Amino acid sequence: MADSRLKRQGDSFEEEFPGASRSASDCSINLARTGSLLLAELTRRRRPFVDISVAAFQVLAIIEGEGTPLPPSIVAERMVTTTGTMTSLIDTLVRRGLVRRLPHPDDRRMLLIDITDAGRDVVDQILPVTHRVTKEMFQDLSEPERQQLLQLLARVQRRVDVMRNEAAPTDPPQPRNTAQRSAQTATK
Amino acid sequence: MADSRLKRQGDSFEEEFPGASRSASDCSINLARTGSLLLAELTRRRRPFVDISVAAFQVLAIIEGEGTPLPPSIVAERMVTTTGTMTSLIDTLVRRGLVRRLPHPDDRRMLLIDITDAGRDVVDQILPVTHRVTKEMFQDLSEPERQQLLQLLARVQRRVDVMRNEAAPTDPPQPRNTAQRSAQTATK
DNA sequence: TATTGTTATACTCTATAACTATA
DNA sequence: TATAGTTATAGAGTATAACAATA
Numbered sequence: 552m553a554d555s556r557l558k559r560q561g562d563s564f565e566e567e568f569p570g571a572s573r574s575a576s577d578c579s580i581n582l583a584r585t586g587s588l589l590l591a592e593l594t595r596r597r598r599p600f601v602d603i604s605v606a607a608f609q610v611l612a613i614i615e616g617e618g619t620p621l622p623p624s625i626v627a628e629r630m631v632t633t634t635g636t637m638t639s640l641i642d643t644l645v646r647r648g649l650v651r652r653l654p655h656p657d658d659r660r661m662l663l664i665d666i667t668d669a670g671r672d673v674v675d676q677i678l679p680v681t682h683r684v685t686k687e688m689f690q691d692l693s694e695p696e697r698q699q700l701l702q703l704l705a706r707v708q709r710r711v712d713v714m715r716n717e718a719a720p721t722d723p724p725q726p727r728n729t730a731q732r733s734a735q736t737a738t739k
Numbered sequence: 740m741a742d743s744r745l746k747r748q749g750d751s752f753e754e755e756f757p758g759a760s761r762s763a764s765d766c767s768i769n770l771a772r773t774g775s776l777l778l779a780e781l782t783r784r785r786r787p788f789v790d791i792s793v794a795a796f797q798v799l800a801i802i803e804g805e806g807t808p809l810p811p812s813i814v815a816e817r818m819v820t821t822t823g824t825m826t827s828l829i830d831t832l833v834r835r836g837l838v839r840r841l842p843h844p845d846d847r848r849m850l851l852i853d854i855t856d857a858g859r860d861v862v863d864q865i866l867p868v869t870h871r872v873t874k875e876m877f878q879d880l881s882e883p884e885r886q887q888l889l890q891l892l893a894r895v896q897r898r899v900d901v902m903r904n905e906a907a908p909t910d911p912p913q914p915r916n917t918a919q920r921s922a923q924t925a926t927k
Numbered sequence: 928t929a930t931t932g933t934t935a936t937a938c939t940c941t942a943t944a945a946c947t948a949t950a
Numbered sequence: 951t952a953t954a955g956t957t958a959t960a961g962a963g964t965a966t967a968a969c970a971a972t973a
Contacts, residue, residue, distance in 0.1 A: 556893075557889060557892070557893045557896070568866065568867060568870045570870070570871065570874070571867070571870035571871070571873070571874060572870075572873070572874040572877070574877070574882060574885040574886070574889075575870075575873045575874045575876065575877035575878075575885065576869075576870055576873050576874075577885070577889055578873075578877050578880070578885050578888055578889060578892075579777060579781075579873040579876060579877065581889060581892045581893070581896070582770075582773060582774050582777060582888075582892060583774045583777050583778050584774075584896070585770060585774065585892045585895055585896050585899070586770050586771045586772075586773065586774020586775060586777075587774060588896065588899045588900070588903075589767060589770060589771050589774075589895075589899060590771050591819065592899055592902055592903055593767075595903075604938095604939060604940075606939080606940065606941095607939085607940095622954080622955095623954080623955070624953090624954065624955080631779065632940090632941075632942090633941080633942060633943085634954070634955060634956085635941085635942065635943075635944090635955085635956080635957090636940070636941055636942070637955085638955065638956055638957085639939085639940075639941085639956095640939090640940080642956095643938095643939075643940095655954095658949080658950075658953090658954085659948080659949060659950085660948065660949045660950065660953060660954045660955075661949095661953090661954060661955080662954080662955070675914070675915045678756065678915055679756060679758075679759070679914060679915050681764075682756045682758070682759035682760075682763075682764055683758065683759070684902075685759070685760070685763045685764050685766075685767040686758070686759060686760045686763045686764075687898070687902060688763065688767060688895060688898055688899055688902065689760070689762070689763035689766050689767065689895065689898075690763075690898065691894045691895070691897070691898050692766070692891065692894060692895070694762060696891060697762040697763065697765070697766050698762070699887065699891070700766055700770075700888070700891045701745060701762075701765055701766060701769060703880065703884060703887070703888045703891075704745070704766075704769045704770060704773045705744075705745045705769070706879045706880060707773055707777075707876060707877065707879070707880070708744075708745070708769070708772070708773050708776065709879075710875070710876055710877075710878065710879050711773070711776045711777060711780050711876055712776070714780055714872075714875060714876065715776075715780055715783075726863075726867060727863050727866055727867050792962065792963080794962085794963065794964095795962090795963095810931080810932095811931080811932070812930090812931065812932080820963090820964075820965090821964080821965065821966085822931070822932060822933085823932085823933080823934090823964085823965065823966075823967090824963070824964055824965070825932085826932065826933055826934085827962085827963075827964085828962095828963080831961095831962075831963095843931095846930095846931085846972080846973075847931095847971080847972060847973085848930065848931045848932075848971065848972045848973065849930090849931060849932080849972095850931080850932070
């Protein structure tokens with residue numbers, strides 16, 4: 552049985568990793584962990600209704616949410632993936648009859664991905680489950696607390712977005728102080 | 740270029756999805772999204788140093804963090820995956836020389852997965868990068884704000900953990916009100 | 928009988944590079 | 951030349967079911 556308590560770095564963390572911030576690491580681990588837990592549980596609850604992968608549903612939701620067909624390149628951009636990956640995602644969805652490829656009216660190099668009635672049915676089935684489960688997940692947070700959470704997330708999102716547009720530096724950071732190696736460090 | 744603003748449900752959201760909570764959905768989408776962004780950016784920054792998957796590194800970090808070899812079933816449980824998946828994850832790590840399989844001293848049905856020196860080197864290389872990047876990601880949040888974020892996450896985590904131990908209900912939830920179908924609904 | 932781990936199988940997601948057709 | 955998308959290829963992660971060894 553997985554442990555539901557917050558994961559916390561140990562007391563010697565900042566000695567072991569010179570230049571690191573214990574609270575930042577705690578936030579990072581628990582943010583990633585809570586997000587994963589959320590997605591995993593949503594997927595589990597959706598499965599009895601419609602068995603579709605997270606990525607495939609994302610494509611569907613992007614097109615359905617837009618309300619109009621979109622080129623694969625745009626969908627790929629929003630999902631932060633390559634056009635090659637998008638091709639096979641669309642292949643999967645076409646095979647299941649959930650989207651179809653239309654020629655682009657202006658530029659014959661391009662396509663438009665359109666959602667089918669069956670695809671819309673899937674979205675209509677999944678979204679209510681998603682919303683019901685979601686409501687339950689956040690039931691312990693008051694309305695002001697939710698807004699607070701959103702504001703904190705927004706600021707992290709903005710910062711990470713800036714970082715995404717920077718080249719990843721390749722010079723080694725402060726090495727680990729292995730003299731301080733402890734038995735409880737980072738189990739995720 | 741991906742949009743870095745918060746994703747928000749539209750004004751007609753709660754009419755379109757009777758019984759849904761707009762703020763809960765906003766929290767869910769942005770929590771999952773921020774978590775994914777974080778992980779993706781961490782992976783991108785780690786790649787120049789060591790090219791290892793998130794799942795593979797997780798195995799390594801769990802064993803290294805424990806400080807002593809662990810049976811595959813325990814690692815699988817902590818990662819919320821099956822033993823079959825764990826077998827192939829361990830296969831990958833053994834192929835790269837980062838872990839090794841040892842016989843369990845007490846129960847001959849079991850194994851112990853031990854991290855090798857090379858595996859420890861990988862962890863020692865990756866953790867400092869992780870911590871440096873993490874510090875940058877949360878630089879806009881003050882120390883009290885970080886603690887606040889952690890407390891909010893803890894409460895969501897606890898609730899989701901309760902839900903994980905319940906059977907997934909299979910009765911259909913409140914249907915979508917498709918008369919209210921809008922053009923901007925849920926792009927993630 | 929129950930448990931631990933492996934095998935076999937299959938599917939999905941992912942990325943890269945070479946290719947096409949169009950612009 | 952540049953762009954949009956596909957194909958080919960490859961590898962990783964995931965799950966399920968059948969199985970062997972052991973308890």
